[in-house]
Amino acid sequence: MSGVPGDAPAELAGKIVTPGDSRYQRVRSTYTTVGRPAQVVLPESAQDVAAALRFARDRGLPVAVRSGGHGLAGTGTNDGGLVIDLRALNRTDVLDRRTRMVRVEAGARWAQVAQALAPHGLAVSSGDHGNVGVGGIATGGGVGWLVRKYGLTVDHIRAVEVVLADGTLVRADAANEPDLLWVMRGAGAGAGVAVAFEIEAMELRDVGHAQLVVAVDPAGETLRRWADVMARAPRELSTELRLASQHDGSTAAVITAVVTSGSVPVVRGALEPLLQVGDVLGQQARIVAYTDLVSPLHLHENTGQMPARTTNGLLTEMSAGAARALVRASAAPDPVLVQMRSLGGATHDPDPSATAFAHRHQNVLVIGAAFPPDARDTLRTGWVPLAPYLDGAYVNFESAPDGTTFDRFYPGPTGARVADLWKRYDPEGVLRPRPRV
Ligand SMILES: Cc1cc2nc3c(=O)[nH]c(=O)nc-3n(C[C@H](O)[C@H](O)[C@H](O)COP(=O)(O)OP(=O)(O)OC[C@H]3O[C@@H](n4cnc5c(N)ncnc54)[C@H](O)[C@@H]3O)c2cc1C
Structure with a gap:
């Protein structure tokens, strides 16, 4: 059973899981929290993410964003709303071996990233558990085994591909949308859905x-x-x-x-x-x-x-x-x-x-x-x-x-800037993480 609601956009056909679907048990919950979402969308592109956000807005559904599902507050699921689960967006590509630039999609797990980069003699400073998702860590901080040598994951992000709450796709880097790049590196959850990160990796075997x-x-x-x-x-x-x-x-x-x-x-x-x-x-x-x-x-x-x-x-x-x-x-x-x-x-x-x-x-x-x-x-x-x-x-x-x-x-001036940017990029607070506990 496909479980695709009749009014879902055509590009999401086959990518929406509803409670009657045999896949539902596998996609409803996160590590800490059993969820009962009305729909779980499994996007295969940034355009699918945009379509899911527009669909949720049209139907007035609360939105939860999930990459690896390891978030401790359980904000990667909800009850009765729509979950955007990025697991199918999990590629890791070396863009330029000389400059060590890699592109990592948000739904990858850090074990997958480590596996993909190892043959190139590269690694990214990440969390220490291989099942944790790229999206949650790379929008929040990233304190892992390499942290004192290489810093946080966010310290090495040079660009982020983001779908904003209104469905606009933006590539934020130091020259284009630097405020969006700034907020995605530590407070990204309230600003947009990151679909991919360009990261400067390290030489490490x-x-x-x-x-x-x-x-x-x-x-x-x-x-x-x-x-x-x-x-x-x-x-x-x-x-x-x-x-x-x-x-x-x-x-x-x-x-x-x-x-x-x-x-x-x-x-x-x-x-x-x-x-x-x-x-x-x-x-x-x-x-x-x-x-x-x-x-x-x-x-x-x-x-x-x-x-x-x-x-x-x-x-x-x-x-x-x-x-x-x-x-x-x-x-x-x-x-x-x-x-x-x-x-x-x-x-x-x-x-x-x-x-x-x-x-x-x-x-x-x-x-x-x-x-x-x-x-x-x-x-x-x-x-x-x-x-x-x-x-x-x-x-x-x-x-x-x-x-x-x-x-x-987000102490002091950082908090003021984060709050301003969350309002600028998501004025209706569609993506503001809503704790369940
Ligand atoms: C077993 C375990 C080990 C951990 N180890 C570490 C560690 O070593 N170092 C460390 O720093 N942290 C660690 N953490 C904490 C981890 O950083 C957070 O739990 C993080 O949110 C998990 O990311 P995720 O993508 O798996 O989470 P998810 O549950 O998928 O997401 C949590 C929330 O993050 C936001 N988010 C996720 N993806 C995106 C995206 N693509 N765009 C915008 N917002 C997004 C959303 O608000 C989402 O609801 C660990 C957690 C667990 C449970």
Whole structure:
């Protein structure tokens, strides 16, 4: 059954999935959220995206935009509205090997991008999970395994092909529509539907990959030593630290480290200071292909399987108070799953006004997640003691944005400019992400 509504535009024939369609179960939901949309459009071109937007407007249907479906707020689906699911727009092409310019379509998953670029010896600084979509990361920020060496995904975007809410297709670059380029690099969700990005990729094949398990003291001195090591680390080293409370009441940190080099001495030199972070309970290190990290093994369908609640904040300094609050939140009877990402390095290079991602002096991204049934209360209780130490937040790790979060994502003059541009490019707020939780 095609499920094409009778009044749908001809170019969308066969590309609209409705609840009676056998494909519906596969396309209704995102990673965190089960959706009940009235229609899911699967565009195969920018023109199809424009037709879908016009169709939704004519019928007064709320619109949700989806690339990889990993958005934590579940804004990639809705109930009773129209979802534009970009999965069929998933090409990656090398435009010019000499200048390392690549064109990546928004519906690709980062594992697909890594696979397509590997034969050319190229990679793009992205998120670290291969199933996450290009569209969500490249319009929000992009903090991944290469972040201290190469910065955020948005830092390397040179042009974006965007369908505006009224169906106009625009190619925004530094010379043509620079305001649109600016807002798409960090606050794109409210400005238009990105269908493709031109990105300056990096030369990269192999990386050093290590995992260490370190004992964590209740006062959090271990976290302060980690932050201290990272403040002095070469840019080649990026790390993620997860707190894990143990059955005996103690806490451990699982540190994943990536070094952007395939040279054993360089990798060893970058990793060695991490051994000073605390009592090492276990460790391993190896050289791997970048495609092993952002792996096709991560690819899966999204069925609302992870109904977690997530929030985040940025730290400029890992103070004693912040470190203690983090350890307490992760060791509480209802623990918050705490994950930290090292920033600094190349993330500090751009001027804060250069893109809509303005956070250019903070050193740590802290992410907290909690699970049903008490996710909301667990997260709130764990996060309250940390809040005074936080300095802004990253739009892409927030599952329940509200009236206060916009100012944390887009502080000061950045927020004023984002709000102005959202109004200019989407005056009726058709694309403004609507949180479901
Ligand atoms: C398991 C997991 C791992 C993650 N790892 C990382 C990580 O390493 N680094 C990191 O930075 N983030 C990470 N994230 C967060 C991630 O950046 C966001 O969840 C992001 O929104 C996912 O992109 P998506 O395209 O898959 O999301 P979707 O659910 O498809 O989209 C989410 C929202 O983004 C906007 N959007 C998506 N595509 C477009 C588009 N083409 N044009 C305009 N707006 C669009 C829309 O508002 C949409 O509703 C992770 C999330 C998960 C669940």
